[in-house]
Amino acid sequence: MVGLKSLGQGGIAARLRAIGIALGLLLLAVWIHDPRGLHFKADDYPTIAYARNLGNVLHDFFGPQYDLNFFVFHRPLITLSLWQDFFLFGVKPLGFFSMNLLAFVLSLVLLQRIMALFLGGWRGDVVGLVLALLWLFHPVPIASLEWVVGRVDTHVVPWILGAVFFHLRARRGGARWPVWVCTILGLLTKESAFGIPFLLLGVDLLDSSIRLPKVREQGSHVWNRFPSLGLLVLIPLDLLFRWVFLGQLLGGYGFLKAARLDVPAIFSGLANTLSLSLVPRDTQNPLLQWGLPVLLLLGLFWFCFRERGSFFSRMGGIALVGIGLFGPLALLLPSMRDPANQRYAYLACLGPWLALLTFVPMGGEGKGFMFSPILLLGLLGLVPAQKREQKRMAVHDRFVIQTVSLLRKAAELERGKSQDLPLVLSGRAEAACHPQRFLWGLGSVLRSPFVREEGLQRQVISLRTLHPSALPVPEKLAGAGLGVLVRVRENGTAVQLIPKKPEPVREAQALGFRGRLGVDLQDRARVLGDRGPGFALGPKFERKVALCTSLGSFLLRLPPRPRTRLTLWELLTTPIRSEGAPLPGLWILWNAFDLCPDEPLQMFWREGGHLVHARLWVERAFTKRMAKAAGGAKK
Numbered sequence: 167m168v169g170l171k172s173l174g175q176g177g178i179a180a181r182l183r184a185i186g187i188a189l190g191l192l193l194l195a196v197w198i199h200d201p202r203g204l205h206f207k208a209d210d211y212p213t214i215a216y217a218r219n220l221g222n223v224l225h226d227f228f229g230p231q232y233d234l235n236f237f238v239f240h241r242p243l244i245t246l247s248l249w250q251d252f253f254l255f256g257v258k259p260l261g262f263f264s265m266n267l268l269a270f271v272l273s274l275v276l277l278q279r280i281m282a283l284f285l286g287g288w289r290g291d292v293v294g295l296v297l298a299l300l301w302l303f304h305p306v307p308i309a310s311l312e313w314v315v316g317r318v319d320t321h322v323v324p325w326i327l328g329a330v331f332f333h334l335r336a337r338r339g340g341a342r343w344p345v346w347v348c349t350i351l352g353l354l355t356k357e358s359a360f361g362i363p364f365l366l367l368g369v370d371l372l373d374s375s376i377r378l379p380k381v382r383e384q385g386s387h388v389w390n391r392f393p394s395l396g397l398l399v400l401i402p403l404d405l406l407f408r409w410v411f412l413g414q415l416l417g418g419y420g421f422l423k424a425a426r427l428d429v430p431a432i433f434s435g436l437a438n439t440l441s442l443s444l445v446p447r448d449t450q451n452p453l454l455q456w457g458l459p460v461l462l463l464l465g466l467f468w469f470c471f472r473e474r475g476s477f478f479s480r481m482g483g484i485a486l487v488g489i490g491l492f493g494p495l496a497l498l499l500p501s502m503r504d505p506a507n508q509r510y511a512y513l514a515c516l517g518p519w520l521a522l523l524t525f526v527p528m529g530g531e532g533k534g535f536m537f538s539p540i541l542l543l544g545l546l547g548l549v550p551a552q553k554r555e556q557k558r559m560a561v562h563d564r565f566v567i568q569t570v571s572l573l574r575k576a577a578e579l580e581r582g583k584s585q586d587l588p589l590v591l592s593g594r595a596e597a598a599c600h601p602q603r604f605l606w607g608l609g610s611v612l613r614s615p616f617v618r619e620e621g622l623q624r625q626v627i628s629l630r631t632l633h634p635s636a637l638p639v640p641e642k643l644a645g646a647g648l649g650v651l652v653r654v655r656e657n658g659t660a661v662q663l664i665p666k667k668p669e670p671v672r673e674a675q676a677l678g679f680r681g682r683l684g685v686d687l688q689d690r691a692r693v694l695g696d697r698g699p700g701f702a703l704g705p706k707f708e709r710k711v712a713l714c715t716s717l718g719s720f721l722l723r724l725p726p727r728p729r730t731r732l733t734l735w736e737l738l739t740t741p742i743r744s745e746g747a748p749l750p751g752l753w754i755l756w757n758a759f760d761l762c763p764d765e766p767l768q769m770f771w772r773e774g775g776h777l778v779h780a781r782l783w784v785e786r787a788f789t790k791r792m793a794k795a796a797g798g799a800k801k
Contacts, residue, residue: 597658
């Protein structure tokens with residue numbers, strides 16, 4: 167009776183302790199990552215505009231996310247979460263960012279409970295709390311927390327950690343179905359969930375090496391020792407689904423799919439990420455970049471070797487956990503040689519801190535982990551780095567708020583004038599954007615649902631050069647017909663409204679088509695050549711055409727010869743200067759056509775000093791064809 171009574175009291179005390187820790191983490195997270203005052207960034211605008219339509223949400227369950235070709239992802243639960251937030255909060259940023267923070271808090275609590283289950287008792291609570299605090303004060307999660315679309319990380323990690331938590335509970339007698347639910351929902355959220363089966367296999371091996379008596383009670387059958395093996399079947403099933411509905415196995419960013427597997431760059435990026443996770447800094451330090459990972463590997467080897475009876479179990483478990491954390495990042499690791507790209511390590515940044523725990527003598531049932539609070543000394547380096555990252559994000563927020571405000575003011579000043587003419591953002595727009603470039607979303611900031619009044623809804627084009635080898639578009643050409651334009655200052659952190667005297671604008675006459683470019687029209691333009699569809703030209707055409715989108719622009723110089731029409735074939739195939747082979751303009755533009763499907767290509771040229779304007783709408787079928795052609799050419 168005494169034993170049962172003490173066990174009941176211990177259970178109640180443990181639950182109260184867990185509730186207290188969870189509430190403490192919630193309050194700390196709200197204090198440190200206060201979502202008030204945050205603003206939409208970059209592709210927050212087009213993704214929210216897309217996800218407000220329930221039909222688009224349903225499309226993303228059986229097609230590529232946002233119906234794009236530039237990147238092909240299957241993340242329907244992200245689109246669903248954006249629809250839910252729009253339904254609840256409209257276009258108020260606070261609601262969206264609060265949901266990001268709530269998901270992060272849930273992840274912190276799950277991490278703490280995982281360590282409590284793994285190690286048991288108050289020691290497990292302490293270790294879990296230490297790791298949660300290190301993650302809470304780490305600079306890496308900030309970009310995801312303060313960027314609505316960063317929820318691809320904040321929203322998938324609760325499913326990943328939930329799978330680990332319920333797996334540990336199942337190993338101790340709990341139900342297994344929540345593990346499957348978390349894994350399936352994780353796969354519907356982000357590709358990071360591909361690592362779940364490997365993480366759980368690693369947990370099976372590590373849990374077995376530490377808690378051998380419990381394993382003997384469960385039996386030595388392979389399914390008892392490795393209950394997570396069955397989850398491996400979800401990976402080929404998910405890949406088959408992607409092949410059928412997306413047309414490819416993994417998807418990903420277009421520029422990464424075309425890149426070759428660079429093994430040295432992958433290891434360099436991995437070393438840099440391991441190092442920066444422990445000692446965040448703005449610049450690379452070769453000694454730290456390679457020295458810290460080597461030190462971690464030595465510590466892990468020692469952890470495995472000191473218990474010789476479980477050497478291979480521990481070694482295999484650590485390897486599988488590493489694969490689960492970093493395997494889904496393999497294609498991104500080369501870019502993570504840059505300290506600015508560490509946001510991809512949202513969860514993986516915990517890996518080195520977990521590894522450091524192995525330096526502490528473990529003893530029986532994890533008693534040595536009582537010394538893990540020593541790791542809190544790491545906060546001396548994490549907190550200043552976190553403050554620096556928050557300041558950088560605040561600079562970006564101020565830039566976006568100021569830019570959107572001035573664009574709306576420009577729309578008000580242009581109210582009543584031609585809605586066909588786009589507003590112009592000139593200057594070095596990309597220099598002001600950390601860590602997400604304010605490019606894709608630019609075309610949506612003055613559209614519904616962010617601007618309700620039709621008289622203020624305008625397309626915005628960026629004069630950022632769309633390709634490094636292309637000629638920039640001058641303000642005096644693209645913005646000549648406007649009475650005002652918005653310019654990014656030279657320091658890239660502020661914008662200004664530039665009033666000017668507008669010029670009269672003549673709309674170009676479309677010849678042989680109705681202003682839309684489709685697959686059939688492309689085929690006809692190829693066959694007819696100089697006699698094909700295009701725009702009528704005056705006698706003093708100056709051979710320079712500005713092609714402008716919200717993603718970027720470039721100036722096309724046409725060869726000198728007599729013309730009475732500017733054909734679509736010439737516009738799309740005239741090459742620009744390039745370091746390699748001549749690059750046709752279409753191969754530069756298709757990316758903008760894909761990311762901005764509801765916006766026309768805006769064109770400007772002069773005829774004897776007179777400004778001429780034309781618009782070209784592009785059908786999705788044409789963009790999809792070009793995406794396949796561009797991908798095949800790169801391969």
